[in-house]
Amino acid sequence: MPELTTSDTNTPEAVAEPIFQRLVLIGLGLIGSSVARAARETGAAAEIVACDASEAVCTRVAELGIADRVEADPALAVASADCVMLCVPVGALADVAAVIAPHLAPGAILTDVGSTKISVVRDVGPVVPAGVHFVPAHPLAGTEFSGPDAGFATLFQGRYCLVVPPAGTDAAAVARVVALWERLGAMVEEMEPAHHDRVLAVVSHLPHLLAFTICGTADDLADETRQEVLRFAASGFRDFTRIAASDPVMWRDIFLNNREALLEMLARFTEDAQAMARAIRWGDAGYIEDRVLRGRKIRRSLIEIKQA
DSSP, rough: OOOOOGGGGGGOOOOOOOOEEEEEEEEOOOHHHHHHHHHHTOOEEEEEEEEEEHHHHHHHHHHHHOOOEEESSSHHHHOOOOOEEEOOOGHHHHHHHHGGGGOOOTTOEEEOOSSOOOHHHHHHHSSSSSOEEOOOOEEOOOOSOOSGGGGOOTTTHHHHHEOOOTTTTTTTOOOOOOOHHTTTTTTEEOOOOOHHHHHHHHIIHHHHHHHHHHHHHHHTTTTHHHHHHHHTTTTHHHHHHHHHHOOOOHHHHHHTTHHHHHHHHHHHHHHHHHHHHHHHHHOOOOHHHHHHHHHHHHHEEEEEEOOO
């Protein structure tokens, strides 16, 4: 009988080494629970610890089995962790960071997933102890659903994650956060906090503001007309309602913590909307067609880079 070679045996594929030994997730909504699932599937962390202020969420996370351990006390949760990820609304980050700061291990990495970054650096940075590395980040992925049942392991695949380290952040710590998000399937780019907030004001915060406003306008109509709007809603209005179904606390905090960039982009949009209104009023077909064509061009660009 011929001797078996390595290629003849059914050896398992090599498993990548964990990037972190103990990854603590504080806040197990859509993003936190998706990170937990993806980290488990990819082996990004040897141990996943979940912590949430809601007893019901903690109970559900334990039932789902998406974490190795569930802790209600954030101080206990972060003990001996080499990475702590804050997945709570940006308005709650300062309070949570202040609670856990004294209990963070020397050399640990503290990161987040917040949609605003100037406020995160401002609110969290000052409480981070010496020897702990603060590496803010923002995965550009999500749905209109929330809670631990809403998460799924493939949420970040093919999506961007922006890593926004303050000046002077340890390069090795940044590299580990980048490696984590890449392991979870994301494409990673670094960005400066103020630039991040301006970009997100255009691509995310303003569209959500418009969606909430349009749905509010429809809800304020006379009852008979409002019912017809709901019954005969075309795809454009349905898309707005999908966005408008997002978590109200999260978006309240985003709007308030990125107010300057958001108000700037809203003012620019208002000017453009008024220009379109003038074109419609005076029958400027060329202007209207140009705006529609520019919209189609942006859509084609998104499809080409697989972000549609």
